[in-house]
Amino acid sequence: xxxxxxxxxxxxxxxxxxxxxxxxxxxxxxxxxxxxxxxxxxxxxxxxxxxxxxxxxxxxxxxxxxxxxxxxxxxxxxxxxxxxxxxxxxxxxxxxxxxxxxxxxxxxxxxxxxxxxxxxxxxxxxxxxxxxxxxxxxxxxxxxxxxxxxxxxxxxxxxxxxxxxxxxxxxxxxxxxxxxxxxxxxxxxxxxxxxxxxxxxxxxxxxxxxxxxxxxxxxxxxxxxxxxxxxxxxxxxxxxxxxxxxxxxxxxxxxxxxxxxxxxxxxxxxxxxxxxxxxxxxxxxxxxxxxxxxxxxxxxxxxxxxxxxxxxxxxxxxxxxxxxxxxxxxxxxxxxxxxxxxxxxxxxxxxxxxxxxxxxxxxxxxxxxxxxxxxxxxxxxxxxxxxxxxxxxxxxxxxxxxxxx
Numbered sequence: 001x002x003x004x005x006x007x008x009x010x011x012x013x014x015x016x017x018x019x020x021x022x023x024x025x026x027x028x029x030x031x032x033x034x035x036x037x038x039x040x041x042x043x044x045x046x047x048x049x050x051x052x053x054x055x056x057x058x059x060x061x062x063x064x065x066x067x068x069x070x071x072x073x074x075x076x077x078x079x080x081x082x083x084x085x086x087x088x089x090x091x092x093x094x095x096x097x098x099x100x101x102x103x104x105x106x107x108x109x110x111x112x113x114x115x116x117x118x119x120x121x122x123x124x125x126x127x128x129x130x131x132x133x134x135x136x137x138x139x140x141x142x143x144x145x146x147x148x149x150x151x152x153x154x155x156x157x158x159x160x161x162x163x164x165x166x167x168x169x170x171x172x173x174x175x176x177x178x179x180x181x182x183x184x185x186x187x188x189x190x191x192x193x194x195x196x197x198x199x200x201x202x203x204x205x206x207x208x209x210x211x212x213x214x215x216x217x218x219x220x221x222x223x224x225x226x227x228x229x230x231x232x233x234x235x236x237x238x239x240x241x242x243x244x245x246x247x248x249x250x251x252x253x254x255x256x257x258x259x260x261x262x263x264x265x266x267x268x269x270x271x272x273x274x275x276x277x278x279x280x281x282x283x284x285x286x287x288x289x290x291x292x293x294x295x296x297x298x299x300x301x302x303x304x305x306x307x308x309x310x311x312x313x314x315x316x317x318x319x320x321x322x323x324x325x326x327x328x329x330x331x332x333x334x335x336x337x338x339x340x341x342x343x344x345x346x347x348x349x350x351x352x353x354x355x356x357x358x359x360x361x362x363x364x365x366x367x368x369x370x371x372x373x374x375x376x377x378x379x380x381x382x383x384x385x386x387x388x389x390x391x392x393x394x395x396x397x398x399x400x401x402x403x404x405x
Contacts, residue, residue: 002172003130004029007039007140007162010051011179012236013082014044019089021236025177026135027093028239035130037169038097039140039162040086042078052078068113072142072152076101079139079158086137097135100125102161103144105136106168109151116143116151118160121168138165156217163220167227174224174231175242176216181235182243183208183215185403186266190391193404197264199244204264204348207380211267211344221245262356263347263401266394270387273320274303274337274372277327278310286332287311293326303342303373303384312373314340314384337372341390344382345397351378363400367392 006029008022029036046053052075059066059074066074083099090097106122126136140158143151153160159176166174183205184194200208202225209218215233224231224245234242279286290311294301299322303314315323317338327334350356357374360381364371369392373384385393398404 001033001035003037003169004034005037005039005162005166005169005171005174006177007158007175008041008177008236009158009179010041010044012177013040013086014048018236019086022086022177023089023093023095025236026090027095030095030135034172037126037130037136037138037165037171038086039138039158039165040079040082041140041158043082043085050078050081069149072113073150075152076139076142076150079141083137083139090135090137095135096133097137098129099137099139101139101144101150102142103148103150105138105165107143107161107164109143109145109153111145111147111149111151113151115154116145118143118153118164121164123168126165126169156219159217159220160223163223163227163229163231166229167223171229174229176220176231176233177236178215178233179236180215181238181240182233183265185264186394186398187268190268190394191266191398194398195404197243199246200264201247201348202245203379204346205245207344207346208265208267211269211342211346211380211382262349262353263345263403264349265346265403266397267344267346268390268394269342270390271317272302272314272340272342272384273317274312274314274340274384275320275323275327276310276312276335277332279308280332289330290327290332293330294323297322297326299323299326303375303382305373305375314342314373337386339387340372340384341387341393342382342384343390343393343397344380345401346380348379350381357381359400360397363396364393367396369393369396
């Protein structure tokens with residue numbers, strides 16, 4: 001029997017009612033003849049009793065410094081609780097199951113606590129349990145280093161656990177269950193007529209995830225792409241198929257058989273500051289000094305334009321005061337525009353297609369929205385606008401590229 005990996009996020013395992021839905025999905029897949037590995041996140045979100053943030057707050061209340069090793073040990077507790085409780089729910093339905101920590105499941109990592117990288121996955125124990133007909137419930141977000149310590153995989157770690165296990169087990173499919181029914185063309189809270197995508201390529205969804213869409217972590221998509229394992233992003237709260245993520249030409253052609261769509265979706269990142277640094281007489285290598293200073297102070301830069309006249313780039317709003325102070329200490333007089341947003345037009349079909357940028361400019365000009373900066377790659381065009389114009393920009397671009405149809 002083939003293997004399928006099902007990953008359920010925190011909202012999916014947060015209550016008895018939602019766990020019943022999870023068990024329904026597991027029961028359906030099991031009755032279809034699949035061996036199952038189920039990856040779970042910690043229950044709920046901030047403020048819920050067993051969420052990761054709530055557990056960390058317990059340690060903060062004591063006032064002492066929490067070292068990285070102990071922090072990871074505490075952060076792994078939420079997933080362990082989820083796995084054990086889900087096993088109990090499965091037992092109530094007479095479905096045999098076993099709960100495994102990341103380490104017990106064979107996920108071996110380096111020792112960089114909080115951001116550990118997976119080095120190897122030993123699948124023997126999971127395969128033994130599946131041979132006995134058991135559903136293997138694995139704690140997401142965690143592994144084990146060479147010293148036997150629990151490690152966590154950083155942001156999006158449960159998604160990463162799921163696709164890495166899928167790759168190691170040569171799974172037929174990895175299903176990522178969330179609280180939304182697949183991937184949409186834009187954020188439905190801003191663009192009311194955003195439409196669900198039936199099929200999307202790995203590169204496109206990876207870009208969408210990096211550029212503001214929070215349905216799945218890009219690191220997880222990259223692993224699935226390398227292993228050529230199809231992903232589906234589905235809702236825990238329905239039986240609909242959701243969005244298939246693949247590079248299979250047949251599936252992609254079936255997604256839009258009547259229309260060759262150049263743009264797949266629109267994403268956004270608010271809270272951005274634009275910084276402009278002009279070349280100063282007497283200061284050699286202005287650009288080198290600017291970007292070396294940002295690197296030394298661990299300030300991530302984006303949207304970079306370099307010319308003989310100086311450098312133009314963006315940082316997140318939270319990093320802006322520090323970036324300005326660093327530049328001033330070097331003798332520069334940076335100019336800033338705070339409260340901006342990065343809006344991204346994404347589509348694998350736009351490469352070498354004339355007129356895409358013209359449409360972007362036209363859509364924003366029609367709404368009186370100035371473009372502060374732009375950049376592009378093979379699959380994405382980015383524009384920087386003021387955050388107050390972000391919603392209007394998203395809606396205008398969504399309409400201009402007819403993503404609502």
